[in-house]
Amino acid sequence: MGPIAKSETQGGVQSVTRALDLMRALAREEEGRRVSDLAKETGLAVSTAHRLLTTLELSGFAQFDSATMLWHVGREAFAVGATFGRRRNFVAPALPFLRRLRDATRETANLGILEGDRLVTVSQVESREIMRAISPPGGTAPVFCSGMGKAIVSTWEEAQIRALIGRVGLPRITARSLATPEAVLADLAACRQRGYAVDNEEHITGLRCVASVVWSAQAEPVCAISISGLAARLPEQDLDQIGQLVRQAAHQLTQALGGTAPEAVV
Incomplete structure (x- = not known):
């Protein structure tokens, strides 16, 4: 030949x-x-x-x-695509928590990871509402315009965050997108303090997302859980209540995985 x-x-x-x-x-x-x-x-x-x-x-x-x-x-x-999820041993255990979170909020519940400097949705339980916010499994989003992305990188050191900003930039996708490193750092500091991150119409106008990080047994941020929905159904005055539900679901999944959060962020 x-x-x-x-x-x-x-x-x-x-x-x-x-x-x-x-x-x-x-x-x-x-x-x-x-x-x-x-x-x-x-x-x-x-x-x-x-x-x-x-x-x-x-x-x-x-x-x-x-x-x-x-x-x-x-x-x-x-x-073939299902293999991507199976090699991450947190996807199947997350489903009961996603379903309960969907039922508690009536919005779409998501599971996401960082892959190649972008947030990738790897699993999802859709809202039963006729009008619902869906970025299907396999969909990606810029980290700093994503609730799940921000929840994960909020656990990083400032130098790591700045390095990521240097690699991916801060694209102005909507009028609410974070446009400066200082705005990103302030937003992530607020996320750490309250235990959940918010995408406040920063990726798609009219949609909001509330997310919290999930920890591995090695005390590493392995993935994030979120709910996403129309901004009209997720008004800003309700975000803290919803955030606590998301934070609780993330904590329960962390426990189910035998994970633990570092003392500084418990």
Whole structure:
């Protein structure tokens, strides 16, 4: 067998990249997508998008519904993605606490981690309300615009926080986004004092999030729990009461994991 030509290698990499772009586009819409819409969103020709989707379907990563002519994420994508959660042994134990928190607040309960300098939602129990705030599992957010992100980094030393700001910056996503290192440090200090963090419409206008950190057996901030919902249903005067519920849920999960918080932040 001869050496693989460079153009052949580049073509293979390009096909994989395009297929992954299609998978991401499929994941953004639970009701399914038309191939023409997927092609437009990913910048592909319809024929190319259809060829890649058909290949993904043969492997179980995409699914086509001939009745509606819509494409969906396939079962193999779920199986592969679920491995990400299983290798973190706090995801399954967190579900009962997320459900109780959802029932107590009637809002969506979330579990998140820091991954690559961004906050990643790894598990979720959706609100039963018709209008609900959802960043689906696998979704990411800038750390300093996220309640869960802020809850985790509030446990860091100031030098670590400033280093993270230097790496990721402080993008002004909404009018309420924290715009200076001083504003971030003051917000995180308030988070440490009360035991929970707040995303006060800093990531999406009209949405609020209240979060608290979960500790590992090594007294490290392993993840965070939050509830998120419409600002109209989470008025500022109720945030402390909700924050105590979230803080309690995080503390209970910490105990269930055999974790412990450092004395300074108990």
